Amino acid sequence: MSELAYQSPLAGVAAPQGLSISLREIPDRGMIDLRGLGSDTAFMAAAKDVLGFALPTAPRSSAAWGDVRVLWLSVDQWLVLSTRSKAQELLARLREALRGIHSLAVDVSDMRAVIRLEGEGCREILMKGTSLDLISGEYAPGTCRRMRFAEIAALLHVVEETVFDVYVFRSYAHYAWEFLCATAREPAKVKLFGEQQAPV
Structure with missing residues (x-):
């Protein structure tokens, strides 16, 4: 009898070049x-x-x-x-x-995919998909909360100041991943305060 083999929701998927932050799945x-x-x-x-x-x-x-x-x-x-x-x-x-x-x-280990964002600018990228004000003092390391992200249900955990884990249901893993890859591209980088340079 064959044994069940676990495969993570984003198995074989890698972050593209040109992102302003680090993006990866936590499969284990x-x-x-x-x-x-x-x-x-x-x-x-x-x-x-x-x-x-x-x-x-x-x-x-x-x-x-x-x-x-x-x-x-x-x-x-x-x-x-x-x-x-x-x-x-x-x-x-x-x-x-x-x-x-x-x-x-x-x-419920198989229920969700976990996507980790690391680096300066993670909060700005996440705010492209949610109405949460992640630059307020409410979201210090250790904070977690459910949220609507890119029109799907998600769970956010602030691991460190510039490290975030986003939990989404397995069936939405690729959608959430592609949304993050698109919004984290270097040309899409935004600076919330101060003078911004227009894209070339």
């Missing part, structure tokens, strides 16, 4: 959809025991320890991130710790 991201009541002390304690740190409870925040990171999605939903190779073990431990507690833990 493991993702667990974790749901439970933030007001349930048993749930919160069980999750902390497995993860090694408390689930973030502030809206649009994240927390991390080692190679595991958790993004806050709503008052009763978190996205647990790890390497794909670690996701199954982490899922098994969460389910065991949460046995008998009102909760849900599901591996």
Whole structure:
């Protein structure tokens, strides 16, 4: 019997030359959809025991320890991130710790594509596809939030000041990638403030 072989949504796709930032897929991201009541002390304690740190409870925040990171999605939903190779073990431990507690833990690693943007100008490029004001102080490193990006549903995570991860559903991976490649071209570069040089 043949074994299932995983293929990332953007397998074989490479960023074109002439972009003003670095653009790449993160193909080995493991993702667990974790749901439970933030007001349930048993749930919160069980999750902390497995993860090694408390689930973030502030809206649009994240927390991390080692190679595991958790993004806050709503008052009763978190996205647990790890390497794909670690996701199954982490899922098994969460389910065991949460046995008998009102909760849900599901591996959703194959649900989304993760596109990473790196470099100066990422915020301006992202704002070409969203109404979010990413140059405001609200979007410091660690911030995450759902957004409408290029007319599709997406999740944004500010990893560092000039590093951003955009999560989109697998079926929209190529569309989001091509949109970013087009808007990140050097001739399409914009400077939000100050004098701008007209393209030649």
